Amino acid sequence: MTASIIKLDTTAADHHIARMAAVALGLTILENAIPSPLPGVKPGLANIVTLIVLARYGWRAAAWVSLLRVVAGSLLFGSFLAPGFFLSLSGALCSLLVLACAQHLPPRWFGPVSHSIYAAFAHIAGQMAVVYLWLIPHSGIAYLIPIFAIAALVFGTVNGLIAARFMDNKTDCPQITQIHTD
Amino acid sequence: MNSHDATCAAILPHLKAGDWLTLLLGGVCVVLLTIELWSGGLADKAIIRSGGKIFREVPLSRDQQIEVPGPLGTSVIAIKQRKARIVSDPSPRQYCVRQGWLQQAGEIALCLPNQVSVELMGSQKKYDSLNY
Numbered sequence: 172m173t174a175s176i177i178k179l180d181t182t183a184a185d186h187h188i189a190r191m192a193a194v195a196l197g198l199t200i201l202e203n204a205i206p207s208p209l210p211g212v213k214p215g216l217a218n219i220v221t222l223i224v225l226a227r228y229g230w231r232a233a234a235w236v237s238l239l240r241v242v243a244g245s246l247l248f249g250s251f252l253a254p255g256f257f258l259s260l261s262g263a264l265c266s267l268l269v270l271a272c273a274q275h276l277p278p279r280w281f282g283p284v285s286h287s288i289y290a291a292f293a294h295i296a297g298q299m300a301v302v303y304l305w306l307i308p309h310s311g312i313a314y315l316i317p318i319f320a321i322a323a324l325v326f327g328t329v330n331g332l333i334a335a336r337f338m339d340n341k342t343d344c345p346q347i348t349q350i351h352t353d
Numbered sequence: 354m355n356s357h358d359a360t361c362a363a364i365l366p367h368l369k370a371g372d373w374l375t376l377l378l379g380g381v382c383v384v385l386l387t388i389e390l391w392s393g394g395l396a397d398k399a400i401i402r403s404g405g406k407i408f409r410e411v412p413l414s415r416d417q418q419i420e421v422p423g424p425l426g427t428s429v430i431a432i433k434q435r436k437a438r439i440v441s442d443p444s445p446r447q448y449c450v451r452q453g454w455l456q457q458a459g460e461i462a463l464c465l466p467n468q469v470s471v472e473l474m475g476s477q478k479k480y481d482s483l484n485y
Contacts, residue, residue: 276371282369284368284376288375288376289375336363339366
C-alpha cells in the first residue's frame with residue numbers, strides 16, 4: 172500500500188505570506204507574555220508586520236498575513252471560536268477595511284504612522300462593537316472607551332514608527348524576510 | 354549626541370506632515386471622547402430616599418441641611434455649593450458618610466442599614482454605577 176501524498180501547489184508568494192504570518196505569530200506570542208493592566212489593552216506588535224507587508228506587497232498580502240495570524244494565533248492559544256477569537260477577528264477585519272482606504276492617502280504626506288493610527292482606532296472600534304453587540308450589551312462599557320482610545324493612539328504611533336524605521340533601514344525586500352526568519 | 358537627540362533622529366524623519374495631522378486628529382479625538390464619556394453631566398437636583406420611597410427631591414442650587422429619619426435613627430444630608438453629602442448617619446460602618454461629596458449626575462451614596470440614600474440627577478437620566 173502506498174501512502175497517498177497530498178501535494179498543494181504553492182507559489183513563492185504563498186511561501187512569502189506564510190513566512191510573514193509566522194513572524195506576526197511570533198510577535199503575538201511574545202506580546203501575550205507581557206502583562207496588561209486592563210484586558211484588551213495590548214501593544215498589537217503583530218500589526219508592525221501587517222504594516223510592512225501593506226507598504227511593500229499591497230493590501231491583499233497584508234489581509235492574508237493579518238487573518239492568518241488571527242486564526243493561527245487562536246489555534247495556538249486554544250481560543251479558536253471563543254469570544255477572544257471573535258474580538259481579534261473583528262478588530263483585524265475593521266483595521267484591514269480602514270487600511271484599504273488609508274493606503275490610498277498620498278504617500279508624500281502620509282506614512283506608516285498614519286496607517287498604523289487609523290488601523291489602531293479601527294481595531295478598537297471593531298472590538299468595542301462586538302463587545303457591545305454581543306458580549307456586554309450595556310452602555311457602561313462606554314466608560315472604558317477613552318482608555319482604549321489613548322492606548323490606540325499611543326501604540327498605533329509606536330508601531331507605525333517601528334514599521335517606518337524598519338523599512339527605512341532595509342530597503343531590500345528579501346533581506347527583511349531573511350532577518351525575520353533567522 | 355545625547356540620548357534625546359538620538360530619539361529625535363530615530364522618530365522625526367518618519368513623521369511626515371500628514372502623520373502629524375493624523376496624530377493631532379487622534380489626540381483631539383481622544384480628548385473629546387474623554388470629555389464626553391467621563392463627565393457624568395452636571396447634576397441639578399438630589400433625590401433623597403428613605404425606606405425605598407422618595408423622601409424629598411431638592412434642588413442643588415440652595416445650600417441646606419436635611420434630616421432624614423430611618424429605622425436606626427436620623428441621617429443628616431447637607432447640600433452646599435451644588436454638591437451633596439451625608440454628614441452623619443447611625444449606620445455602623447459609615448460607608449455613605451466616608452463617600453464624601455457627590456457632584457456629578459448619577460452619583461449615589463447609600464446608607465443601607467438606615468435605608469437612606471442620596472442620588473444626584475442631571476437634566477437627563479443617564480446610566481449610573483448601579484444598573485445593569
